[in-house]
Amino acid sequence: MKTIALKSRHLSKYIDGEPTIVIMNGQIMEENLKKMRFRATDLLEMLRVKGIFNPSQIEFAILETSGKLSVLKKSQHQNLTPQDMNLDSNYKGLNVEVIYDGQVIKENLKQFKLDTQWLENQLKQAGISSSREVFLATLDTEGILYIDTRNDKIEVPIEIRDYEN
Known part of the structure; x- marks a missing residue:
């Protein structure tokens, strides 16, 4: 079955499903949540686990076929990195x-x-x-x-x- 899905995008979408946008520009896409049989409380919990407590900070949130949530914060809410400020940073390896x-x-x-x-x-x-x-x-x-x-x-x-x- 997986071999067939690998050869056909249409069959792959049917068998595996496809990622679904659940938040766009800070707005929760209720219809998409319904289609996915996903509750708003589940979505909010997944956001909190990622350290996001306010959906308005999100540009896109996508519910992946694996059930995980991928999130792109709005640019003004993304973390500032040394690279953003053109600063050198020290290597941080594992303890x-x-x-x-x-x-x-x-x-x-x-x-x-x-x-x-x-x-x-x-x-x-x-x-x-x-x-x-x-x-x-x-x-x-x-x-x-x-x-x-x-x-x-x-x-x-x-x-x-x-x-x-």
């Missing part, structure tokens, strides 16, 4: 795990030409006596070490104020 569940990953330290002594010194500076106290530690391409300990204690300050009416 590398150097401690996972209390275990030091020596191979990953070697990638940065570091050793366990360096790591132990970093832990001591952070007030941590052993890698066993660490749930996760990662190192980024700029050499910044992120440490998350096992027993996080988040203290929330309580502030009580008397208000006069």
Whole structure:
């Protein structure tokens, strides 16, 4: 069946469907939502997942045949990038795990030409006596070490104020 769909655009549209515009120039296309049997609440949820809380910021939103939503924000709502401002930017690669569940990953330290002594010194500076106290530690391409300990204690300050009416 897929082979036939590959050879014929018409059959492909019939078998797989085709992407459908659900927002155009900030306006929700209700008729297209109905055809797709899609609720407005589903659309709004998919937008929120993408960090968009206001449909008026969208130039086009397209419901793909896979069920995913592709969004093009209006130009005034798109994120500003260093390229937009003709600025150079530093490379940002992936963080590398150097401690996972209390275990030091020596191979990953070697990638940065570091050793366990360096790591132990970093832990001591952070007030941590052993890698066993660490749930996760990662190192980024700029050499910044992120440490998350096992027993996080988040203290929330309580502030009580008397208000006069």
